[in-house]
Amino acid sequence: MIRVLFNKKGGVGKSSLAVNLAAMSAADGLRTLVLDLDTQCNTSSYLSALDIGDDDSIAALFEQTITFHLRKRPIIEYCQPTSYENLFIIRGSERIKELESELDSRHKIYKLRDALATLRDDFDRIYIDTPPALNFYSLSALIAADSCLIPIDCDDFARQGLYSLQQQIQEIKEDHNESLHVEGIIANQYMANANLPGRIIQELIEEGYPVIADYIPQSVKMRESHQQKSPLIHMAPKHKLTLAVAACYDVIEEQASASEP
Numbered sequence: 001m002i003r004v005l006f007n008k009k010g011g012v013g014k015s016s017l018a019v020n021l022a023a024m025s026a027a028d029g030l031r032t033l034v035l036d037l038d039t040q041c042n043t044s045s046y047l048s049a050l051d052i053g054d055d056d057s058i059a060a061l062f063e064q065t066i067t068f069h070l071r072k073r074p075i076i077e078y079c080q081p082t083s084y085e086n087l088f089i090i091r092g093s094e095r096i097k098e099l100e101s102e103l104d105s106r107h108k109i110y111k112l113r114d115a116l117a118t119l120r121d122d123f124d125r126i127y128i129d130t131p132p133a134l135n136f137y138s139l140s141a142l143i144a145a146d147s148c149l150i151p152i153d154c155d156d157f158a159r160q161g162l163y164s165l166q167q168q169i170q171e172i173k174e175d176h177n178e179s180l181h182v183e184g185i186i187a188n189q190y191m192a193n194a195n196l197p198g199r200i201i202q203e204l205i206e207e208g209y210p211v212i213a214d215y216i217p218q219s220v221k222m223r224e225s226h227q228q229k230s231p232l233i234h235m236a237p238k239h240k241l242t243l244a245v246a247a248c249y250d251v252i253e254e255q256a257s258a259s260e261p
């Protein structure tokens with residue numbers, strides 16, 4: 001199953017959740033791959049993957065679709081182990097910025113979908129982290145994915161953003177990827193003591209958005225986890241932040257197993 005973490009807004013928790021959900025999935029015994037499509041490479045840094053050579057990065061993988069090679073390397077060769085059992089990564093690269101216009105003009109938008117389809121027997125779960133924009137790479141990811149998780153911070157712009165996001169996802173579904181669906185909206189950095197977040201989330205639920213009932217609190221543990229390059233489940237398995245992410249993980253996995261044939 002391929003999940004993409006997407007929101008055009010930055011700083012909402014895409015990278016944090018991609019890494020932590022994937023780490024939980026790996027710890028749960030599922031062979032899990034993380035794919036870093038953001039030029040900021042936060043996910044790769046979080047999983048200590050930036051010392052993997054650029055020849056094995058996502059840039060090299062995309063590059064071979066627009067340059068001549070006698071032998072194209074299959075995507076599995078780009079999947080590198082991390083220090084955690086069952087957890088693999090295709091590291092990000094700033095260089096994808098330079099490749100974007102050529103990939104786009106040469107209509108390579110389905111290449112990621114076709115490559116990831118060959119990994120379905122190798123990995124039980126694939127998590128894709130995306131940049132905060134609907135560009136060639138995030139569109140490629142949404143075309144490749146089975147489902148989309150949308151993290152939001154609970155401020156007033158979150159709602160407006162979601163409305164246009166929902167329309168764009170619907171359009172991608174109609175034009176490119178019939179099976180794409182929004183698996184859940186994840187309320188991140190939720191402050192239970194403030195009025196506004198509660199009201200915004202309530203309104204979203206009333207409007208029919210699939211908000212996951214376990215909200216993820218704001219906590220300094222997230223930054224510590226980034227700094228220590230250690231996912232929450234390994235760094236602070238009992239912390240309330242970890243437990244909230246784990247509750248979200250359980251919800252999406254239960255939904256996934258309910259919809260599996």
Ligand SMILES: Nc1ncnc2c1ncn2[C@@H]1O[C@H](COP(=O)(O)OP(=O)(O)O)[C@@H](O)[C@H]1O
Nearest residue numbers: 010011012013014015016189217218219222223
């Ligand atoms: N629940 C949280 N509590 C506190 N800080 C958080 C939380 N989630 C994310 N952050 C912090 O917010 C910043 C943005 O998160 P990030 O995952 O990089 O967002 P995005 O990938 O959407 O840009 C990071 O510094 C991260 O440590």
Ligand SMILES: [Mg+2]
Nearest residue numbers: 014015038042
């Ligand atoms: Mg990010």
